[in-house]
Amino acid sequence: MAKQGSLGLGSFPSTRLRRNRVDDFSRRLISENVLSAHDFIWPIFVIDGDNKREAVSSMPGVDRLSIDMMIDAVGEAADLDIPAVAVFPSTDLALKTPGAEESFNPENLVCRAVRALKKNHPDMGIVCDVALDPFNSDGHDGLVKDGVILNDETVEVLCKQSIVQAQAGCDIIAPSDMMDGRIGVIRKALDDKGFTSVRIMSYAAKYASAFYGPFRDAVGSGVALHGDKKTYQMDPANSDEALRETALDIAEGADMVMVKPGMPYLDIVSRIKETFGVPTFAYQVSGEYAMLKAAAENGWLDNDKVILESLMAFKRAGADGILTYLAPEAARLLNGE
Numbered sequence: 001m002a003k004q005g006s007l008g009l010g011s012f013p014s015t016r017l018r019r020n021r022v023d024d025f026s027r028r029l030i031s032e033n034v035l036s037a038h039d040f041i042w043p044i045f046v047i048d049g050d051n052k053r054e055a056v057s058s059m060p061g062v063d064r065l066s067i068d069m070m071i072d073a074v075g076e077a078a079d080l081d082i083p084a085v086a087v088f089p090s091t092d093l094a095l096k097t098p099g100a101e102e103s104f105n106p107e108n109l110v111c112r113a114v115r116a117l118k119k120n121h122p123d124m125g126i127v128c129d130v131a132l133d134p135f136n137s138d139g140h141d142g143l144v145k146d147g148v149i150l151n152d153e154t155v156e157v158l159c160k161q162s163i164v165q166a167q168a169g170c171d172i173i174a175p176s177d178m179m180d181g182r183i184g185v186i187r188k189a190l191d192d193k194g195f196t197s198v199r200i201m202s203y204a205a206k207y208a209s210a211f212y213g214p215f216r217d218a219v220g221s222g223v224a225l226h227g228d229k230k231t232y233q234m235d236p237a238n239s240d241e242a243l244r245e246t247a248l249d250i251a252e253g254a255d256m257v258m259v260k261p262g263m264p265y266l267d268i269v270s271r272i273k274e275t276f277g278v279p280t281f282a283y284q285v286s287g288e289y290a291m292l293k294a295a296a297e298n299g300w301l302d303n304d305k306v307i308l309e310s311l312m313a314f315k316r317a318g319a320d321g322i323l324t325y326l327a328p329e330a331a332r333l334l335n336g337e
């Protein structure tokens with residue numbers, strides 16, 4: 001049969017693509033992607049203290065919570081069928097050192113939070129970031145010597161950090177540091193300690209992005225940070241390099257890979273998913289959240305519609321899941337609440 005039309009799929013007027021869009025029922029039947037609460041990982045910020053809740057000014061609607069308050073919030077997330085949360089500590093400035101020793105203190109805030117969460121919500125998946133920036137007086141993800149971010153020395157500390165987090169009950173270790181070779185070394189360290197079922201979600205393609213600004217306010221890593229993270233995080237101009245980063249992380253034992261930021265990097269999500277076919281995640285980061293909320297608060301965008309559209313975009317690009325501060329709000333909307 002002769003091909004008709006540019007795609008060989010018919011042509012106007014026998015083919016009218018609007019026909020399937022006429023009614024809600026047929027729009028639902030032909031929809032190619034589905035967004036659900038099962039797609040979400042909810043990042044949460046934890047602070048020391050009791051009964052404490054502090055608003056993050058650059059992220060309207062997001063609070064830093066003390067462990068007791070966090071347990072309640074995570075209970076609500078569990079009721080909404082959200083499978084996992086990612087715990088980020090806002091560490092006291094006094095605990096930050098050049099060696100980032102607090103990162104592998106089994107009694108540090110994140111470990112205490114993970115233990116409390118596992119005790120109260122054993123079925124909730126717990127993700128922990130692995131990087132030194134919350135604990136490092138230099139604000140960098142790695143150890144710094146004479147202005148240089150050390151790679152192999154940092155990886156040793158990341159292993160110790162991973163172990164204390166796994167001991168606390170973390171299910172998914174998520175290295176966000178972008179040091180070379182860290183996935184393989186962390187995998188071996190976990191296996192050697194018997195944590196063979198602890199998963200690794202690598203921040204495989206993490207870009208040196210200005211969209212992390214509000215997060216650095218939330219965890220207080222921005223104050224300490226001098227300079228930028230361009231010697232370890234990726235150049236936003238690069239795409240093939242993201243495939244190499246991802247290939248290495250998979251070869252080293254990553255169970256899941258992640259792209260970060262999210263919406264400005266959907267092309268990367270799509271290429272990674274198509275190339276490797278592995279569980280692929282995207283992080284809708286703090287700056288993306290701030291943009292959406294700022295516009296919605298001003299009445300410039302319809303909050304409910306735009307957040308669901310922004311999340312559906314990740315599914316369309318091929319993401320299996322999304323780390324998003326919008327998780328509970330979006331889950332409620334999807335439930336029709």
Ligand code: PBG
Binds near residue numbers: 176212213215285286
């Ligand atoms: C730390 C880390 C960052 C984010 C997640 N883990 C910040 C950074 O790399 O400076 C950003 C998350 C967000 O912006 O929501 N390594």
